[in-house]
Amino acid sequence: MDGAIVLDKPAGITSHSAVLAARRLLSESRIGHLGTLDPMASGVLVLLVGRATRLARFYRDREKTYEGTIRFGFSTTTYDGDGTPTSLEQLFHPEESAIRSLFQEFLGTHLQEPPPFSAKKVSGVPSYRLARKGKAVRLAAVPVVIRELELLAVEGPLVRFRARVSAGTYIRSLAHEFGQRMGSGAHLAQLRRTAAGEFAESSAVSLDQLEDQIRQGAPPLIPLESLLAEFPAIPLAPAAAARATHGHDVEVECNAERVRLLDESGHLAAIAERVAGYRFHPVVVVNSGSGAD
Template sequence: MNGLLVIDKPGGITSHDVVNRLRRITGERSIGHLGTLDPMATGVLPLLLGKFTRLAQYFSATEKSYSGSIRFGYATDTYDADGEVSGERVCPSLTLEAIRSAASRFQGEMDQLPPPFSAKKIAGTPAYKLARAGKPVELKTAKICIRSFEITAFDGDEASFTMSVSAGGYVRSVAHELGQDLKCGAHLSNLRRTQAGVFTLDDAQRLEEMEPFSGNLAGLENYCIHPRSLLTDMPSVGGDVVSLGRLRNGAQANLPEFSQAPLVKVFAGQKELVGIARRVAGTLFQPVVVMG
């Protein structure tokens, strides 16, 4: 089965658990997700199936949007509610205005230190494995961009928020650092991804709704995003049998595409994605990804 399926990930399981359940349902071994969601988190999880996994490189820089809540009063070692308490518990005396003022510095480009319990690799080993083993975790900061971070409400010890952040940004780290700035400790208590690139909750399917399609791939394909709606920055173009045959075999071919875009999606008919081709000159294209 080839396609892109957006799942509304439930809480309490890992993104890899979602992959494994879809492997069982579809019988397709080649499945990969586009951006990990922590076990606690829910929401938009796009997955590439089959030969569409070859397109992963073109989705790597997508911005993501979230809604969630931050609890003040103590930090945790994972920076979220799944972790162990780290440091003292305090009774914070905060106001909505004070939190919004502190949150205002988390805007635009910045250097962010990933959480020690994260998938970032240190000499080839994921940081979370070192952290679980009690070994030192020496991570480097990474450049990220927070396009928006709004504290929408504050009740008791918990603040609600929305955020849009570049690929590679950790919402958990923002919650942790906000608690440090307010000198009371904080951690992420709830998180829901509402958008990943162009994909929103409106595109997402509940995992349990996919179960009845086990062994019925034709039915499941109806829930996949239409191939022509993927990678919207690339124009779509069709070709005749000869040109498509050349591209499938790795050779250059002329295509009726005049936008001057450097990359195009090549289709046979309306839905069969043949691959991605790079413009060499004029209407001459070289295949860079072929679906076979």
């Protein structure tokens, strides 16, 4: 069983728990996800299944889209509603015009400090483990890109929004920064990922739906051949396909830097990168008959 599944992760469980559930339901140990969702968040969690896990490297820089709610009035240790308050609660109802101006300031590229409670590692140790022990954690700021910030509603201390951001952006940190800028403190109260790259919530299935479809013999797998559609698909003759699946260079008349090489049956054989001219080298071999990767 090989391909991708767009899972609708429920709030309240970790991404790892969702992967474990999918492994159990599919009876497949080779399952990984493309980008962690915090336990409090719901929405699109893309799972790569079987040989599709070999393609994960090509999805690292996919942008993400979210909808959520920020609660102004106090900050928390985790920058979300699961943490302990770190400031006294104050009655603060932001003006819509002030929030729109604030959102405008954050558009584009800027340095963002990840939350202390995150999977980012400090000397090989996840920062959340250090934070849980009460140790001071200060993570290096990294460049992120906020491509869209849309204000959906302001209801008292609650601000609903939609955001489209680069990979690696922490929406919790955004909420925390907003609270600092407004002088009120703030935290992320609710979050839903609506898209991860080309994978949207319209294609997502819940764990219950996944179980039902597996019982019906029709798991909602996106086939290998439909993944990474931005790379041109190049059908190969049998001899060339055999070369590619053994990790050898092939000649392909294509101007792209990366291509999907298909065997004579139309199945994905490999992802190849240009070496020189029309010569391409397989960097990931998907064909199960080869141990190359």
